[in-house]
Structures are given as C-alpha cells and as structure tokens.
Amino acid sequence: MNESTTHVAGxxxxxxxxxxxxxxxxxxxxxxxxxxPSRVSVFSSDGCNELPQFPEAYLVxxxxxxxxxFHVIGDFREVDLPDDFCLRLVEE
Numbered sequence: 001m002n003e004s005t006t007h008v009a010g011x012x013x014x015x016x017x018x019x020x021x022x023x024x025x026x027x028x029x030x031x032x033x034x035x036x037p038s039r040v041s042v043f044s045s046d047g048c049n050e051l052p053q054f055p056e057a058y059l060v061x062x063x064x065x066x067x068x069x070f071h072v073i074g075d076f077r078e079v080d081l082p083d084d085f086c087l088r089l090v091e092e
Contacts, residue, residue, distance in 0.1 A: 004063040007032060007086045008076050009054035023053050025060075028086040032060060032070075059085075 007025035009032060014021040016037075023033035035051055054060045059073035061084070073079060081087075 004061050004084050005030070005086050005089070006059050006061045006073065006082050006084050009056055009058050009060050011056055012051065012053040014051070021051055021053075025086055026057070028089045030062075030086065030089075032062070 007030055008027050010024050010026035012021055012023040012033065014037065019036050019038050021033070021035040021037055022031060024031055033053055037051055054070070054072060055075075057075055057077065059076050059079065059082070061071040061073055061082070063069040063071075073082070
C-alpha cells in the first residue's frame with residue numbers, strides 16, 4: 001500500500017565540517033533531504049552553487065516506494081491542509 005504523507009518543509013541545516021545538509025519536517029521531524037554537499041553540484045542561472053531543497057514552509061507530499069516520490073503542494077499558510085497531513089503522526 002502506497003499511502004502518502006504530507007509534511008511542512010523546515011529549514012535546510014548544513015554542517016560544513018561533516019559535509020552534510022539535512023532538511024526535516026517542521027511538524028513531525030521526518031527527514032525530507034539528507035545531502036552530502038561535496039557530492040551534489042547544482043548551479044543556478046546566476047552561477048551560484050545551490051543545494052536542492054524544498055521551499056521552507058511549503059507542503060511536501062511524500063509517497064513511499066523505491067524511489068520515494070515527492071510533490072510540492074504550496075505554502076501551508078495559503079492552502080488547505082490535506083487529509084494525509086503529518087500532524088496525525090504526532091498525535092498518535
């Protein structure tokens with residue numbers, strides 16, 4: 001069964017000395033991104049090196065599988081919360 005869960009993207013927290021950057025859900029703490037910056041090379045149109053991340057405070061629907069599927073819905077303050085919102089995980 002591939003039941004999705006929707007999370008609120010928190011800030012991307014980077015640790016240079018550990019070569020690691022992690023982004024978690026601001027509500028339940030689920031890990032959304034776990035990056036090794038030295039292994040990720042994404043350049044924006046202005047030439048700045050950027051790490052891929054979900055926009056902070058946006059709803060991100062995660063569907064399990066191999067690989068997981070991610071879908072950015074929108075700013076949680078501007079859209080209705082879906083039935084699969086992760087707050088239910090915190091309440092259990």
